[in-house]
Amino acid sequence: MAILDRWTIDFVSSSVEQTTRLGVRLGELLQVHDLVCLSGDLGAGKTALARGIGRGWGSGLRVTSPTFTLVNEYPRLSDGRILYHIDCYRLEETADQYTVGLEDVLEGSGAVMVEWPERIQPMLPEDRLWVKMSYVSETRRKLHITAAGGRSAELLEAFKKSAFGV
Secondary structure (H helix, E strand, O other): OEEEEOOEEEEEEOOHHHHHHHHHHHHHHOOOOOEEEEEOOOOOOHHHHHHHHHHHHOEOOOOOOOOOOOEEEEEEOOOOOEEEEEEOOOOOOHHHHHHOOHHHHHOOOOEEEEEOHHHOHHHOOOOEEEEEEEEOOOOOEEEEEEEEOHHHHHHHHHHHHHHHOO
């Protein structure tokens, strides 16, 4: 793992299982109003990371990509708080972003993870954790994580300690 600065880290996951475990570590740290953006090409591992985040959040439901439904909800078993999972792959027009009610989810009372966040970037809150994933090989994925804002910097710091002991 390379710590580039307080706001950014880079590392490589060696398997789908490791990517999922890292997601669990991140999901355990999420709080209401946290925003995690999952960016990367098809096959980069976004859904594997999201699956782990949902498990770490404490949902009893299996996380699946909401490509056709746009938003999935994963209630936490301990208190019923919702982790929203948004997939913006199919949103092409700015009008689409506002007509489907994403601002209600983004400003709601849950934590949020967004796949393909670059498609709705203007409507995203400034304070966010951005995970850029890229394909390295059949089993390896590069993750570049950037915090933007005070809460996201705290989240990144806690993640570094939880996942890497740093």
